Amino acid sequence: xxxxxxxxxxxxxxxxxxxxxxxxxxxxxxxxxxxxxxxxxxxxxxxxxxxxxxxxxxxxxxxxxxxxxxxxxxxxxxxxxxxxxxxxxxxxxxxxxxxxxxxxxxxxxxxxxxxx
Numbered sequence: 001x002x003x004x005x006x007x008x009x010x011x012x013x014x015x016x017x018x019x020x021x022x023x024x025x026x027x028x029x030x031x032x033x034x035x036x037x038x039x040x041x042x043x044x045x046x047x048x049x050x051x052x053x054x055x056x057x058x059x060x061x062x063x064x065x066x067x068x069x070x071x072x073x074x075x076x077x078x079x080x081x082x083x084x085x086x087x088x089x090x091x092x093x094x095x096x097x098x099x100x101x102x103x104x105x106x107x108x109x110x111x112x113x114x115x116x
Contacts, residue, residue: 014051026073036078036095050077073099
């Protein structure tokens with residue numbers, strides 16, 4: 001993931017609505033391990049559409065806080081391949097996977113050692 005992100009290190013999101021697209025994962029999990037299943041509305045396959053990258057964490061501000069207590073490795077969004085939204089429907093539920101930051105366990109351990 002690092003090598004790929006270094007091509008454009010300022011990117012925060014990846015958007016690609018294509019059947020061949022897949023997320024760039026921060027862990028060794030394969031993108032096939034993320035099984036979004038079928039659309040709950042029409043039964044069609046779900047497809048990768050959007051990825052929020054961990055680089056987003058450094059620019060997040062919540063209620064004016066500079067360093068919010070949020071960490072994640074990836075947020076991956078899958079949507080209906082057939083875009084089955086009906087006219088007049090404001091929103092439909094999609095599938096979202098939030099993967100933890102693999103370094104978070106290490107960061108917590110270091111922080112607890114400092115507080116001892």
